[in-house]
């Protein structure tokens with residue numbers, strides 16, 4: 022095994038010096054896989070300047086394969102991989118421009134520490150680590166170990182997530198830590214766990230091509246997941262695309278049918294579909310009886326959701342609902358796909374489970390072209406869900422379960438007493454803990470809560486309240502880094518190695534093909550240094566490089582639904598190209614595509630899936646006389662990513678989306694407010710106000726406005742409310758009003 026950190030006996034200062042020197046001196050480890058194509062390895066002297074290696078994309082959870090073209094071992098260009106089973110030679114603009122995000126002058130190149138005058142000043146790593154440890158230890162000594170928390174990400178490799186979660190919880194005694202995946206995938210993860218017994222998205226992307234009917238519920242693939250949309254377009258079965266979405270999105274415009282339901286009426290609509298399917302006998306009773314529990318209770322639950330009632334609740338014609346049920350019945354293969362329109366909801370888990378229930382009752386699961394399939398957001402959201410050690414113990418285990426704690430202690434060779442016996446607070450509870458003074462120190466890794474957290478004005482005030490805020494990021498000027506007390510400069514995608522897990526459970530490698538700038542280090546290395554400075558490095562002595570952690574992940578996965586035992590090491594994964602979990606045999610390692618539940622066996626003890634349901638609940642802040650419009654938020658353009666910290670670094674991408682915030686408004690509402698396209702108007706909620714450029718368009722329905730989430734100001738407006746099961750924020754429903762001014766953008 023190659024080692025990347027010095028022996029433990031050397032001093033911290035020597036370790037830092039050695040690591041920073043290594044960062045300068047070495048790109049990759051020696052592992053040449055095939056002539057002209059380099060795996061993880063160091064490019065040999067005299068290598069052809071046009072050598073290539075491969076890696077998965079570091080933006081979204083589609084997980085496209087890229088060829089990285091190297092000169093003297095350094096990536097200078099990239100192209101999509103034609104033989105990768107995800108993207109088949111395609112990439113979206115973000116993927117094409119992935120390298121440009123590394124070259125920005127905004128990169129954090131040295132640690133920054135806020136001085137007595139309030140300025141962030143460069144310091145060396147030794148001072149930064151000393152500040153990190155002394156400040157957090159002082160807070161813990163005065164207020165208890167739980168008073169320091171962390172917020173992590175779905176943007177770093179699984180190995181780094183394992184290292185972070187283990188360092189924080191087993192080494193530093195931190196109790197509370199959550200990921201930004203709470204903002205996108207917590208609902209899907211919770212829904213699967215409750216329904217199937219494990220967080221297990223069943224699909225493979227081939228299902229897009231093999232469906233007769235493709236339901237996209239709260240999912241705008243053309244913008245959010247363009248390569249998945251390309252897979253839809255490859256459907257050769259005449260697959261009918263049905264989009265369920267309040268907005269007439271790009272995907273809705275391209276669909277066979279658009280059902281423009283009222284915002285947050287999904288649950289009533291889906292229960293109405295279930296009612297019709299049951300009433301007409303269009304269900305697979307044999308499958309239901311053999312493989313599920315709770316169906317009869319569910320059937321009773323949906324009795325009141327008659328077509329008349331459900332269609333009225335959803336703002337549809339009764340006939341539209343009946344025809345939709347008939348469409349499912351008339352076709353052999355229906356696949357249901359959802360993303361943030363469902364997940365970011367105050368009743369998202371039950372909505373996702375209403376989709377799962379439809380798939381179960383019609384046996385649209387475990388067969389080609391079927392499934393109740395959630396679509397993930399970030400490149401490693403699935404890795405985070407399984408291995409971040411936040412609200413789940415490593416490998417989808419439970420902190421509360423003594424056997425699970427012992428499994429982890431044995432696999433990692435640490436004392437079991439080091440593992441907390443209760444789970445972390447969720448993100449919103451950590452934020453609330455800052456308000457109450459229970460959380461005094463916060464460590465934020467590769468995420469940007471000052472932009473993204475719901476009700477942003479309140480969040481920023483709370484961040485100011487912290488005794489010590491550490492941000493570890495590629496860039497020194499994110500909204501959150503600007504208010505930090507300490508900034509730790511991190512390497513990005515392409516500057517380190519590890520594995521990502523995509524939406525269809527596929528593991529792929531990322532590789533170090535660039536040097537990080539200045540003194541920036543891989544997050545893994547930063548965690549190792551913190552462990553040494555904190556004095557808990559002996560717990561992690563077995564992990565000297567990310568691949569060492571991968572071996573622990575492999576051990577931790579053994580016998581679990583996410584078992585990856587057949588992926589023996591990085592070399593094996595690189596040779597296979599990628600592999601979906603579970604992967605327990607040579608045969609599975611080399612299967613290009615695989616879906617779950619073909620045998621009808623689920624992960625609950627009785628191997629049955631559960632029908633789960635609740636009545637719809639009222640929208641917490643519906644429009645009223647004072648705030649008569651409903652604000653929807655979501656993705657804007659295919660070339661924008663989340664808070665734009667990376668996409669705004671590319672001159673090419675910046676040309677492909679509006680640089681300033683805009684609001685879509687229906688022509689009827691624009692008439693009433695005398696607003697024309699190009700006017701600067703102010704949108705106010707009960708929490709704040711935003712001035713944006715109006716775009717008058719029938720894409721949004723009357724009574725609704727839409728603002729993309731990528732702009733810094735959007736979350737000044739949003740209402741902090743959460744799904745009770747997943748604690749995911751509900752970003753897409755709050756009441757607003759317009760205030761117009763006479764100013765217009767220059768033509």
Ligand code: SF4
Nearest residue numbers: 078080081085113116
């Ligand atoms: S679709 Fe996602 S994974 Fe594929 S190239 Fe674009 S950003 Fe990268």
